[in-house]
Amino acid sequence: MIVNEEGIVINDGYDTLKNIKLENPEVVQGLKGKIITREYKLKEYGRTLYVAVPIISNNKVVGVVFISSSLEKIYSNVNKMTKNYFMLAVLCIIISGLVSFIFAHVIANPIEKLTKGIKKMYQGDLSQKVEVVGNDELTNLAQAFNMMSTKLFQVDQQRKEFVANVSHELRTPLSAMKLLSQSLLYEENASIETYREFLGDIASEVDRLDKIIESLLALVDLDQEKLELNYEITYVNYLLEKLIQSLKPIAEQKGMHIQFICSEKIQINLDRIKIQQALTNIIHNAIKYTPQGKKVEVSLYSEDNKVTVQIKDNGIGIPEESLPYIFERFYRVDQARARSTGGTGLGLAISKQIIELHQGEIEVISQVNKGTIFYVRLPKDMSVL
Ligand SMILES: Nc1ncnc2c1ncn2[C@@H]1O[C@H](COP(=O)(O)OP(=O)(O)OP(=O)(O)O)[C@@H](O)[C@H]1O
Ligand SMILES: [Mg+2]
Numbered sequence: 001m002i003v004n005e006e007g008i009v010i011n012d013g014y015d016t017l018k019n020i021k022l023e024n025p026e027v028v029q030g031l032k033g034k035i036i037t038r039e040y041k042l043k044e045y046g047r048t049l050y051v052a053v054p055i056i057s058n059n060k061v062v063g064v065v066f067i068s069s070s071l072e073k074i075y076s077n078v079n080k081m082t083k084n085y086f087m088l089a090v091l092c093i094i095i096s097g098l099v100s101f102i103f104a105h106v107i108a109n110p111i112e113k114l115t116k117g118i119k120k121m122y123q124g125d126l127s128q129k130v131e132v133v134g135n136d137e138l139t140n141l142a143q144a145f146n147m148m149s150t151k152l153f154q155v156d157q158q159r160k161e162f163v164a165n166v167s168h169e170l171r172t173p174l175s176a177m178k179l180l181s182q183s184l185l186y187e188e189n190a191s192i193e194t195y196r197e198f199l200g201d202i203a204s205e206v207d208r209l210d211k212i213i214e215s216l217l218a219l220v221d222l223d224q225e226k227l228e229l230n231y232e233i234t235y236v237n238y239l240l241e242k243l244i245q246s247l248k249p250i251a252e253q254k255g256m257h258i259q260f261i262c263s264e265k266i267q268i269n270l271d272r273i274k275i276q277q278a279l280t281n282i283i284h285n286a287i288k289y290t291p292q293g294k295k296v297e298v299s300l301y302s303e304d305n306k307v308t309v310q311i312k313d314n315g316i317g318i319p320e321e322s323l324p325y326i327f328e329r330f331y332r333v334d335q336a337r338a339r340s341t342g343g344t345g346l347g348l349a350i351s352k353q354i355i356e357l358h359q360g361e362i363e364v365i366s367q368v369n370k371g372t373i374f375y376v377r378l379p380k381d382m383s384v385l
Contacts, residue, residue, distance in 0.1 A: 003064045026052035030064035046072040110138045126153040165330040173205040215346040222353040229271040261299040278354040281347035290315025314371035327352045
């Protein structure tokens with residue numbers, strides 16, 4: 001509607017109020033030069049907006065444009081939108097809740113399993129395994145856990161076995177000594193020869209105990225991972241020559257011959273005392289486990305980047321099923337036979353440890369009643385020739 005300065009409608013969009021004087025407050029205010037908007041709730045039209053804007057000409061209010069418009073449609077649209085947004089928000093909350101629940105379940109479940117496993121391990125049960133499915137970081141963690149528990153379990157088993165073996169090995173000579181001394185104690189009128197004989201036996205049992213303890217201490221030393229090797233540039237051929245020389249009396253006692261085959265001088269960096277100990281064990285075995293009159297052959301040669309010592313005997317050999325175990329502590333193919341030959345079963349374990357500390361390797365090929373060949377390969381890395 002356009003209203004003149006007296007408030008009379010001169011133009012009406014609906015043509016219903018033309019020439020009628022409007023006295024509503026919006027028009028009155030408009031005629032005073034103010035822009036007015038006001039919302040009403042009318043019975044007929046619902047929520048309605050009144051707007052009055054003064055028409056100003058030459059700084060004078062000459063009339064008012066007065067608009068009234070129903071807001072119901074806009075409000076219903078706004079309501080509809082609010083409702084939609086609300087529904088969307090609820091849906092979002094439900095979906096995100098569901099997703100977080102699933103994720104939490106997926107993540108928390110393996111973590112819970114791992115925690116349980118770790119707690120059980122702490123309580124001493126080292127055989128723990130966590131089930132692994134999938135291919136994510138948690139699965140990798142579970143796999144690492146399983147690897148760790150397997151290793152710990154093995155180490156624990158080995159430790160238990162080792163302790164059992166040590167106790168057994170130490171007890172055997174002790175029981176022998178006890179038996180020998182008791183028989184002397186209870187035998188009345190024992191001759192001086194008997195005394196001598198029994199005391200001799202006791203002394204050899206003491207020697208045996210001494211050897212076991214010495215070997216055990218050597219192994220404990222070698223077990224220290226950061227063991228410093230005392231590297232020296234050494235002619236391996238001379239070292240072997242000297243070593244064989246010192247073993248010759250034992251071989252000769254059995255009517256055996258040790259042959260050393262070497263066509264070159266080979267010089268490498270090694271811990272002389274330790275390597276000597278390792279090779280002595282192996283050559284001594286060759287003599288020990290070869291019948292009288294036979295031959296032991298030691299050869300030394302160099303290959304691309306390594307030096308090989310080959311110790312070959314044509315002795316009793318090692319059964320195939322025993323081969324994987326001969327480097328284990330206290331393992332002896334035939335306990336009874338080994339006892340008669342005075343072994344502790346620690347020799348090869350020590351040798352292997354020493355050779356591996358030098359980054360070398362030891363290999364064995366054997367056939368029962370035909371003979372055995374040990375290969376000791378040492379890296380030439382630090383060689384000077
Ligand atoms: N050259 C060989 N021929 C046949 N059997 C062997 C040979 N070398 C080792 N063995 C077998 O392997 C076992 C383990 O050897 P190892 O040197 O560790 O122990 P040992 O000789 O019994 O005792 P130790 O060397 O501690 O006095 C031996 O008991 C023996 O049965
Ligand atoms: Mg031995």
